[in-house]
Amino acid sequence: MAISKLIDDRPDEAIFQIDRRLFSDPDVFEAELRYIFEATWNFIGLESQISKPNDFVTTNIGRHPILLMRGTDGKIGAFLNTCRHRGTIVCPFKQGRQKFHVCRYHGWAYDSNGRNVSITEEASGQYPRSFSNENHDLIPVARLGSYRGFIFASLSPDVPPIDDFLGDARTFLDLIVDQSDTGEVEFVPGASTYTFDGNWKLQFENGLDYYHFSTTHSSYVDILKKRNVSAGPEAGFTSEPEDEQEGQGSFSFDYGHAVNWSIKRTQLYGRPLGVDPARLEAVRQRVGNARAKWMLRQRNLTIFPNLQVIDILSAQVRTWRPVAPDKTEMVSHCLAPVGESTAARTLRIRNYEDFFNASGLASSDDNVMYEFCQTGYEATTAGPTQGYLRGAAGVSRGNSVHTRELGINPREWSFGAPSFGGEANFYPGYREWRRLMERAAQEAKV
Ligand code: FES
Ligand SMILES: [Fe+2]
Structure with missing residues (x-):
């Protein structure tokens, strides 16, 4: 099966179809892990999660367990969380602060810069000379990059610089980070981790x-x-x-990223940034009228392949880990600008609980739909779904009043009535999916 051919993308004919096997086939899933998640930039954490020397968090890139640490020297490093001896995960915790990580199996020890500092009873002389000549440090990821406190890593060196990868999607991270006077964001303590019995791309699509x-x-x-x-x-x-x-729109960027946004007259006091007028005015002075206006607009940003950042009545960071063709693990955090007022933080947390949290009024609705879709995809003889054409007739290129306000050059944009809800903003992710699969095919990998 030529995997890249499972997406039929013919913009001139307004055809965009996806073979149902993209959501259920084990070979497709294996190729996605290897040639998408393990071959491009993934979001792995916030700098503020590891703000002090020796802080760490653990996560995954595709299947690979990852240990993200701030070294004793303050430098951030990301390593494969696997002992060089016999492969045990070196750190079994989600987060914490430790100067050393001692493997629980035979006791090899690593410092927070990933260096091996002790091999149990090495001095007793049982190792051959060939062993001493080897490097025993933790294996770093191939590329590590960060933008405004968002840390990304790639297991493959064959990726563009992080700023090029993010492109103008960076503006939508700026719109969140610049809500803080110190230019920092943090996770409100606590996280929800849950799974749904569906393919990860259902979450990718739903966020847009x-x-x-x-x-x-x-x-x-x-x-x-x-x-x-x-x-x-x-x-x-x-x-x-x-x-x-008033209306709804989207911008599409290179490398699979897209953002949905809406213009709606809402009550300012219902938003964390608007709850404190004096603070909002200070932000407006700092970032200018246009950016302050955009900070109050709903923005659902997807950074392909594993990150969604939503800023509405609260802000949420969602990441996902593909577990099986029909199983996805989600991690959800409440995101906040550092230094906001107590009233803003309280409102942010209440709104997050109300809508975003796994126990809230929205996420559970979506998860049920993903599982219904996954079951429906079993009807393989039904052919491709018709779910990718809404709004395709209204896709534009070039500048608009909105791109000019933000100073961005998206690859494509759409804007319509409040009921707009187009589906062409899924294309960038699928086009990046296909580009990565085609690249793997050229290298005779799939
Ligand atoms: S596997 Fe880590 S010390 Fe043996
Ligand atoms: Fe939803």
């Missing part, structure tokens, strides 16, 4: 899918209506200038 909102989250929409009734008349719409046209 505004079309599903009113149906999948209808119970949440009903609750919002009831809350609005009990809240009484709205206390002014101040998040957007009066003449701004």
